[in-house]
Amino acid sequence: MPHKDDSHEETLAHVNTYSRPSELKITDMRFAQLEGAPYACIMMKLYTNQGIVGFGEVRDMASKTYALMLKGRLLGENPCNIDKLFRRIKQFGGQGRQGGGVSAVEIALWDIAGKAYGIPVYQMLGGKFRDKMRIYCDTDIEFNRERSAGENMGDALKKRLERGYTILKMDMGIGLLRDIPGALSAPLGWLDEQRVLGERSRKLYPTPWADNAAEERKKVRATKDIDQLMEIFKARNDFIYHSPKHPFTGIQITEKGLDYLENYVADVRAVIGYDVPLATDHHGTIGVDEIIRLARRLEKYNIAWLEDPISVQYPEQWRKLTSSTTIPICTGENIYLAENFEPLLNVGGITVAHPDPLTAGGILESKKIGDLAQRYGVRMALHQAATPVHAMAAAHIGVATENCWACEFHANDVPWWDDLVIHKMHKPLVDRGFIDVPDLPGLGIDDLNDEVIREHVSSWDPDIWAPTDEWNFEFCSDGF
Numbered sequence: 392m393p394h395k396d397d398s399h400e401e402t403l404a405h406v407n408t409y410s411r412p413s414e415l416k417i418t419d420m421r422f423a424q425l426e427g428a429p430y431a432c433i434m435m436k437l438y439t440n441q442g443i444v445g446f447g448e449v450r451d452m453a454s455k456t457y458a459l460m461l462k463g464r465l466l467g468e469n470p471c472n473i474d475k476l477f478r479r480i481k482q483f484g485g486q487g488r489q490g491g492g493v494s495a496v497e498i499a500l501w502d503i504a505g506k507a508y509g510i511p512v513y514q515m516l517g518g519k520f521r522d523k524m525r526i527y528c529d530t531d532i533e534f535n536r537e538r539s540a541g542e543n544m545g546d547a548l549k550k551r552l553e554r555g556y557t558i559l560k561m562d563m564g565i566g567l568l569r570d571i572p573g574a575l576s577a578p579l580g581w582l583d584e585q586r587v588l589g590e591r592s593r594k595l596y597p598t599p600w601a602d603n604a605a606e607e608r609k610k611v612r613a614t615k616d617i618d619q620l621m622e623i624f625k626a627r628n629d630f631i632y633h634s635p636k637h638p639f640t641g642i643q644i645t646e647k648g649l650d651y652l653e654n655y656v657a658d659v660r661a662v663i664g665y666d667v668p669l670a671t672d673h674h675g676t677i678g679v680d681e682i683i684r685l686a687r688r689l690e691k692y693n694i695a696w697l698e699d700p701i702s703v704q705y706p707e708q709w710r711k712l713t714s715s716t717t718i719p720i721c722t723g724e725n726i727y728l729a730e731n732f733e734p735l736l737n738v739g740g741i742t743v744a745h746p747d748p749l750t751a752g753g754i755l756e757s758k759k760i761g762d763l764a765q766r767y768g769v770r771m772a773l774h775q776a777a778t779p780v781h782a783m784a785a786a787h788i789g790v791a792t793e794n795c796w797a798c799e800f801h802a803n804d805v806p807w808w809d810d811l812v813i814h815k816m817h818k819p820l821v822d823r824g825f826i827d828v829p830d831l832p833g834l835g836i837d838d839l840n841d842e843v844i845r846e847h848v849s850s851w852d853p854d855i856w857a858p859t860d861e862w863n864f865e866f867c868s869d870g871f
């Protein structure tokens with residue numbers, strides 16, 4: 392019989408690692424904040440005492456504060472105890488962007504554990520159902536005035552087909568009707584009031600996709616004028632927080648508006664044909680009865696799913712929607728934790744569960760959402776609108792979850808997106824509409840590419856991987 396210590400050494404010899412996993416400790420947490428990857432994205436590094444660094448990511452357009460507030464609750468802990476640490480910090484996450492901190496940490500913990508033991512994340516989740524993850528991507532319009540808006544969108548989607556994508560999605564909110572007289576009915580003046588709030592916010596701080604946005608946003612960030620900054624933040628907050636939830640807007644679509652939207656989809660289908668699944672993303676703002684009227688108009692165009700048509704807070708309204716149309720109904724990108732999908736699944740309110748792993752609670756929680764949905768006969772698609780760190784986390788979840796149909800991709804038109812990470816995986820990462828999930832430790836990413844990160848760093852927060860020592864100690868009686 393070998394001596395106890397010899398046996399321990401023998402076990403470790405079979406672990407493909409340069410570390411001793413049982414003695415790993417979390418020592419630091421740092422960030423790099425990017426612009427246009429495709430949105431404002433926050434990459435995270437979780438450091439350990441043995442040189443292994445885990446990569447995570449805070450939800451796009453969220454705040455790194457959601458992760459920083461967890462730091463003092465993680466330092467000195469063994470990062471391989473993923474579920475234990477997740478349960479400790481779970482209470483500090485929430486719906487929407489608030490889930491971003493917990494999810495970033497959870498993903499980095501899986502990356503560290505995978506690197507420490509020399510195992511890919513998908514393998515730790517129970518192995519693969521498929522070798523490659525199917526990817527669908529969002530689509531912007533290149534406007535050609537000779538053609539209808541639907542034909543323009545059809546052209547843009549056709550280009551996606553030519554790149555090898557096998558599922559398509561397009562935006563189809565009532566924003567399409569905003570400038571068409573007589574297409575929407577709402578208390579007179581109310582839509583104008585909303586428009587003014589939006590225009591004011593965008594004038595003071597343009598959206599990233601606006602003309603000359605980069606230059607204008609840079610000027611704003613460079614200002615030291617506190618009054619000017621306060622005015623900008625107030626305008627943005629007024630715009631973001633002013634809008635009532637969808638059932639309370641009272642907006643109705645007129646028959647003219649319904650005709651316009653129906654023709655839009657008919658024109659798209661005329662360009663791309665009917666073989667390829669086409670999902671539509673609605674971004675809410677109308678009540679359930681209105682979306683039912685629209686859904687009935689769109690049924691004959693074989694819509695793959697209607698995404699985010701109404702507010703997630705009201706399961707009975709989702710049940711009414713699914714029982715009123717044959718189009719599959721999808722939501723979830725702003726839902727935190729599997730337990731918050733349950734009310735929608737319980738009432739038969741969704742046909743597609745659509746978690747974003749950066750809000751849902753990370754890797755294991757997203758798999759749990761897929762498994763939970765499967766019990767209700769519901770398939771999963773993953774929302775993903777961030778850097779390759781998120782894309783790889785989603786791909787590992789996707790191949791390891793039986794009912795995962797596809798993962799989203801928003802950065803098809805960002806030429807430097809792939810170069811954010813250094814790796815031995817397939818290049819480009821998203822190729823002909825698939826991600827090849829490799830047999831490499833953790834997420835499969837060797838390092839983050841500081842040179843590319845520096846070129847696209849947010850000028851709000853230009854110091855990449857800066858110390859965060861002020862967050863090391865926060866004493867709070869968290870238990871309850």
Ligand SMILES: [Mg+2]
Pocket residue numbers: 672698699724
């Ligand atoms: Mg969406």
